[in-house]
Amino acid sequence: MKSQIESTGNHELRLIVYPKAIHFPNPEQPHQIAFHFVKYENNNNVKAFKKYENLEFKLSGLWQFIPVCKIPCISVYRNFTPMQLELVKKMSLPRKVEFMKAKHLPLFWKDAPIPPFQYNPTLEKEERGKPMFVSIKAKFQPHKNVFKFDSLLAMPQVEAPEYFKAGKELKAEAMLALKEVGSLDDNRPS
Template sequence: MTEQIEKIKKLIACSINPKQKAMYQQLLAKLEAEIKLQVKPEVEVKTNQRPPEPVPTSTLTEPELNTETNPPQEPEEEQLKTTSFFQAIGIIKGEVTLTPQSSSIKIGDKDYPLYILGRGRFLYEGLKKQIETTETSFQKLIVYPKFLHFPSKEKPHLVAFQVVAFFSENNQKQSTLDSVLKDFEFRLCGLWQFIPVCRTPCISVFKNFSKERLEFIKGKDVDLAKKVKFMKASHLPLLWKDSPVKPFRFNPKIQKEEQEKTYFVEIKARFLPNRDVFGFVELLSEPTTSLPKFLKASKQMKGEVLKQAQSKPREVETTPETEPVETVTVVDVESWDHIPTSPTLNIKDTK
C-alpha cells in the first residue's frame, strides 16, 4: 500500500488537470486513512502496555521491628539530617570568685556555682592567672549549664555552670563560639518536652552515644552509681512562646503508641538570670522526630542505685541553731515509659 501512495503522490505532482489532481488527492487521503486504521490498534497496544510495578521497598527493607530498641526509620531525606547531636554550651560573663573549695560567678545580683572538671587543675590555674594578669575578676567564660530539679514543682531549681574555657588572647576556642554566640547566648540541642518536676517545658540534653562511652559503661570495674550519674541528662527550662512544635507531655492515660511525638530541636537561647531559665532567640534547624543516638540508664540500674543509697545510714546535718538541713533528693525524671522513642541505648547493668 505504501507503493501505491508513492505513485499517487507522483501523479499529483505531474497532474495539470485540476479535476484529475483533485481526484488523486481524494484517493491519497483515503489510502492514508486506511493505513492509520490498520496501524492504530498496534500503537494502542504498545502505549497501553504498563511497565511492571516496582516491588514496594517496605516489603524488602522493613521487617517487623521491636520499636523499643529499633524504631521505624525516617525517610531518606531525614536520615541525611541526622548529623545533629545533643549539646548545651554558651557564653556568660561576670565577677568570678575562685577558691580551692568552691568557685562562683556573679551575674547581676546572683551568685552561681562554677564547676571546673576534667582538666580541672590546669583550667583552674589558667583562669586564676588570667584574673591576676588582667587585674580584674570580671571574666568571660565558655560553659555548660547545670540545672538541679527537686521533687516538688513549688521548689525552684538550682542553676550552676561547668567551665569549659575562658576568653583570653591566647585562647583559640573563643574565636569559633564567639562568632556565632553573643554574651549569655547558648546553643541548646535536645528533646523538647515537659518533665514531671518542672512547670516550664525543657530541652533535655542526653549523653551522646559513642563506642568508647559504651565500653566505659559496660566495664565491670566501673561503679554502678558512677555509670548512672554519667548517663544522667540535663533538663534546661526554656521559654518559647511560638514554638513550631509542641513540647512532648506524657499522658499516663493512653497507650505508648498514642502518645504525642517527641521532637529534637536545635536552637539559640539566652540565659535569663532574673528567672533562671532560657529564652528562645533563634531556630537553628527544623525540628525533627529523627533523634540522635544517646545513652540512657535502664530502670534496673537506677533502681539498684536507689536501693544502695537507701541502705546507707542517713546523715543529718545541723545548722548552728540545731535546725536540720533539708536533704536534697533529686527525682528521676528520665524513667518515663516514652523514653527511648528513637535510636537510643537503654543500658542495663552488666555486672
C-alpha cells in the same frame, strides 16, 4: 581564674560552661540553674568568641514537659559514641547513672514550631506520641532562672541522635549500690 591570667598573661578570658538544672519533687519549689566549668577560652580564638555571645548556649535535646516543672524543658542527654561507651563500661554503677542523667533545662519558647511533648497516661501507647528532638540557640535569663529561645539551629526531628539514658532498673540498682557504699565519691574507679 587569677592563676590562669597570671600563667597566660591574657586578661581577656572567657569561661566555657555546661548548664544543668536542679529540679525538686514539689513542682511549687522553683528549680535552680547551675553551671559546670569546662575550660577557659582566650580572645585569640576569635571564631569561637563570635559564635555565641555571653549567656548564649546551643541546646540540643528533647522538647517536653517533665512532671516536676511547670515550664517546658529541653532534656539534654549525652551523645552516644563508642569512645564514651568504653568510659561508661569502666565506671561504677552509681557513676554510670550519674553520667547518663539528662539535664532538663527550662525554656521559654514563644511560637515554637511544635508544642512540647506532654506525657498522658490515659492515652494508649500508640496515641501518646513522643518528644521531638530540637537544636536551638538560647539565652540564659538570670533574673528568671530559665533559658529563652533565640533561634532555631536545625529543623525539629522525630528521631533523636543516639544517646545514653539510664533505665529505671539501672537507676534502682545504682540506688542500692549507693546505700551500700555511702556516697558517689567513695566509689570512683581507680
